[in-house]
Amino acid sequence: MTDTQTRRPPAPHAAERARTIAARGGTAALLPQAGTRTSPLFHHVHPCGTAIMLLPDEHPLVGQLWQAPRTEVTAMLEIADQAPVALREPVRGLLWLTGWVTALDGQEARDEVLAVADVRPDHRLLDAGHGAAVLRLTPASLVIADAEGTSSIRPEQFTSAEPDPFCRNEDHWLRHLEAAHRDVVGQLARHLPEELRGGRVRPLGLDRFGLRLRVEAECDDHDVRIAFSRPVSTSAELAGELRRLMGCPFLQQR
Numbered sequence: 001m002t003d004t005q006t007r008r009p010p011a012p013h014a015a016e017r018a019r020t021i022a023a024r025g026g027t028a029a030l031l032p033q034a035g036t037r038t039s040p041l042f043h044h045v046h047p048c049g050t051a052i053m054l055l056p057d058e059h060p061l062v063g064q065l066w067q068a069p070r071t072e073v074t075a076m077l078e079i080a081d082q083a084p085v086a087l088r089e090p091v092r093g094l095l096w097l098t099g100w101v102t103a104l105d106g107q108e109a110r111d112e113v114l115a116v117a118d119v120r121p122d123h124r125l126l127d128a129g130h131g132a133a134v135l136r137l138t139p140a141s142l143v144i145a146d147a148e149g150t151s152s153i154r155p156e157q158f159t160s161a162e163p164d165p166f167c168r169n170e171d172h173w174l175r176h177l178e179a180a181h182r183d184v185v186g187q188l189a190r191h192l193p194e195e196l197r198g199g200r201v202r203p204l205g206l207d208r209f210g211l212r213l214r215v216e217a218e219c220d221d222h223d224v225r226i227a228f229s230r231p232v233s234t235s236a237e238l239a240g241e242l243r244r245l246m247g248c249p250f251l252q253q254r
Helices: 014-024 060-065 106-119 123-127 155-160 170-180 182-191 235-247
Strands: 027-032 042-045 051-056 073-082 091-104 132-146 149-153 200-207 210-216 221-227
Touching: 014 073, 014 091, 014 132, 014 149, 014 155, 027 051, 042 073, 042 123, 051 060, 051 106, 051 123, 060 073, 060 091, 060 132, 073 132, 091 106, 106 123, 106 132, 132 155, 149 155, 170 182, 170 200, 182 200, 182 210, 182 221, 182 235
Parallel strands: none
Antiparallel strands: 027 073, 042 051, 051 132, 073 091, 091 132, 132 149, 200 210, 210 221
16 A cells, blocks of 8 residues: 555644634533533634633522632533534534633623624624623633544644634535535545445535545444645635546545
8 A cells, every 4th residue: 555545635734623613603512620511502712712601690600600709610611513414423523622711790791792793693692691691711722523533722723723714604515515416426425435335425524625525334434535636715716626526536535
């Protein structure tokens, strides 16, 4: 086997993948060091890695944070990256932010909510100060786990990275591909290793480096990355690479 055959296809680096998961939103769970797992009413991760969350005023963690003297709690925020199509195993990756949670009030809370609303308007933000408390998680470390592997990320690495340019449109494009263009999925499946072509092939993910397919076999699942010839950043470049994949012979795969 040659080095070309064993080399992994290029993919976004860990910090970029983490920024992408954060930008997509996903489902979240807050896990205090001492307490029970809970789902925030709303969460948002700033480019600096700081996370803003809303919890009901009556939640025990909110009461703990408001105890005198004011305190902070060590906690982890888990964000799950869900596939945009219905899969047997829908979670594509997990991002964990571990750090210190504090409660905000008064003008500080209002300013934070307005800052979030500027970049991500959401009706749930209207509940801040009206039954929902505003919490801030300041991260000490971040970890991402997905098909590319598990990596630890420093907050400054997270800040310096950018989300994938297609992360806002990926859901719509892949759902459309699954629903209306099964023939295209079939053509792309020609790039899979022969032993995987008998499974059910589904569109799993899309980024500037390539396309990811999920093969649902009888007993297990396999994720395969099909690389573009070069990284892309526009819809026109993406369309050109997809046309190339539909008409070219076997590409390197994972």
